[in-house]
Amino acid sequence: MPEPIVQVENVSKSYYRDSLEIPVLHDISLEIPRAEFLALMGPSGSGKTTLLNLLAGIDQPTSGHLLVAGKDIASLSDGDLAKWRSENIGMVFQFYNLMPVLTAYENVELPLLLTKLSRKERRKHVETALSIVGLADRMKHYPRQLSGGQEQRVAIARAVVSDPTLVLADEPTGDLDRKSTDEIMSMLSRLNSEFGKTIIMVTHDPRAAKAAHIVRHLDKGELS
């Protein structure tokens, strides 16, 4: 088995509402090899998005270790985590989460503004990313001028433009029709097979999950 890029070791996560503890994830352990495409499935409230957020470093586990490319991200400070995210994580959201006042080009360029790349180099990267998702001709369009599927493709371009270690997708097809769902899934498959991207995708949709190589189920905070 190839060396795992993600190692989740005995991770638990609880939220607190007033003094009431609400356990969300219970003693999760998981290893994901490099260049793998994993789908996390499960009913609502099972902890899928929480696990994805922990892997993205935008939430902290209550206990356990999370190693991404050998680094324990649970031990990083807030500032270090922000920097780590910019270098290692590409995120795709259910509702695309594009900045409405920025063009497709500018949205995709956002993660690169955190790098030391020159304007010219950034342009090259953005154009490449938008070409991969088939939207090279829509660079100057604002999100409101694009369809849902196109917006999600821009979001995918934004997620991969900085060549991150992991692409994390949270219900990437949850807001799309069947045709757009197929387009997005074939795009994610291509990123995995052609460009070797490690993808972890949370989904409800069994049709979308079919594109993944590994499907894991979460139920009541436990992985099966």
Next chain:
Amino acid sequence: MIPVSYTVRNIINHKITSALTILGVSLVVFVFAAVLMMSTGLRETLVATGSDDNAIVIRQASLTEVQSIIPRDQADIVKTSPEIAVATDGLPLFTKEIYVLITLLNRHDGDKANVVVRGVSDKSLELRPNATLVEGRMWREGTSEIIAGKSIAERFAGCGLGETVRFGARDWTVVGILDAGGSGFDSELWGDIDQMMDAFRRPVYSSLTFRLADPSSFVALRDRIEDDPRLPLEVKREKEYYADQSRSTAGFVSILGTVVSIVFACAAIVGAMITMFAAVANRTREIGTLRALGFSRLSILNAFLLEAMLIALAGGILGIAAAATLSFVRISMTNWDTFSELAFNFQLTPGIVLRAILFAVVMGFIGGVLPAVRASMKRIVDSLRAV
């Protein structure tokens, strides 16, 4: 760093809230700049009244010519000072003057106001190079003729060319109009000193003004006169003397205006704060997304602070532009140092523009800081869940 275009386009996108906040800030900046322009206009008008080469003598401890009395013998001693320049006729370029306040009626609204009457000599005009006779002629010696400053001629009944005005138990005919280039002399009536002293039954002068042959001899002259036990007098450079006269009024206008501006500014700051809190609430998911992409808390803080300051800057520029139109307005008010009416223009200077813009940006900063801190402190997972 979050691109500035993100900030600017968000301001433009929320046209109504941005425009209302800009308007609020601009009104405050308008008041702030107008007050500074008024105080500067007042000061500059009086400073321009004085000349660098001239010295003025008044009685010791009298702040202005109004309170000053100089007996004839003391005036004659001062006149013999060797530092005084010589006029074209070979006589000292020196004038003894009296300064009296009379009450006249405003030509337009009938309100009473104090007006300066100055008894002058044939050297007075030569000593004031900024003052020229633009209409009519000079008064003739031994007659009840006067010349009127341009502002007085326009605003007070009986002071126009050819008109007659009554004061000092006599009727005086205006035979000339004086243009003193917007300085304090524009707000005075000038007539023959001897006629004025007779009319007002004043056997003493108010001030002595003369040109120094060498301006650097001022200190020696001042020390000699002020040390002379026969002369309880005070010597000042004419420019300084007039600048001192603006101190109380200009200072009061500045302080009052600043206090009013600060009170208004508090309201504008609250307005900016409400706008920015709304902006943060509307863009919670965008904030979460930016943080998830790797932008730091500081980047978020800076972006929202910049937005608040840019809105305020726009308000500042609008306020200054509106205030600039006041430059064409000439107003008159009582100068409390001399108790007399003084006409002046609102004066916009680069310093005022800078201070007003800075004032606006500081308002934006104060109004933006709390919302920006709130935006930067949001938890990413909570922000991403926002609808």
